[in-house]
Amino acid sequence: MAGRLGAVIVLIKTAGGALITYIERDWQITSYSLLQLDVACLIALLWLSLRSDHHWPLWSTACQFLAVAIHVTTLVQPELTPKVYQGLHNLWSIPMQLFMVRGIVLDCRAKRRGRAMVAT
Numbered sequence: 001m002a003g004r005l006g007a008v009i010v011l012i013k014t015a016g017g018a019l020i021t022y023i024e025r026d027w028q029i030t031s032y033s034l035l036q037l038d039v040a041c042l043i044a045l046l047w048l049s050l051r052s053d054h055h056w057p058l059w060s061t062a063c064q065f066l067a068v069a070i071h072v073t074t075l076v077q078p079e080l081t082p083k084v085y086q087g088l089h090n091l092w093s094i095p096m097q098l099f100m101v102r103g104i105v106l107d108c109r110a111k112r113r114g115r116a117m118v119a120t
Contacts, residue, residue, distance in 0.1 A: 002052040003104040006060065009048065010097060013041045013064075017093075027082035034089070035071040042068050056103020063096035 016037045024031055042064045049057040070088045074080050 002048060002054050002057060003100070003107065005048055006045070006057060006100050006104075009041055009044045010060075010093075010100060013037065014093070027086045029078065030071055030074040035068070038064065038068045038071060054103055054107055056099045056106075059099040059103070060096045063092040063099065067092040 017034060020031065020033045020037060024033060042061065045057060045061040045064050049061045067089055070085065070092075074085055
C-alpha cells in the first residue's frame with residue numbers, strides 16, 4: 001500500500017514538474033508553480049510517512065523537504081544563479097526515488113521471509 005501510494009506521489013511530482021518546467025522555462029526567479037507542487041508533494045509524503053511503518057517514506061520526505069528548501073533559498077537570496085537553482089532542485093529527486101525503490105524491495109523480501117517462516 002505505501003509503495004503504491006509513494007510511487008503515485010513521485011509520478012505526480014515528476015509529471016507535474018516536467019509540465020511546469022516545459023511551460024515556465026525561466027529559472028531566473030523562483031518558480032511559484034513548482035514550489036506549490038513541491039509543497040503539495042511534501043505534505044503527501046509527510047502524511048504517508050506518519051501513516052506507514054516503513055522507513056523509506058521518511059527518507060523520501062527528507063529529500064522532498066530539501067527540494068522545498070531550495071525554493072525558499074531563492075526567495076531569501078534571489079541572486080542565486082539559475083543553473084544552481086535548477087541543478088539543486090533536480091538533485092533531490094534521484095535519491096528520493098532510489099530510497100523508495102530500495103525500501104519497496106526490502107519490504108517485499110521481508111514479507112516473503114515472513115510467509116516462509118509462517119509456512120514452516
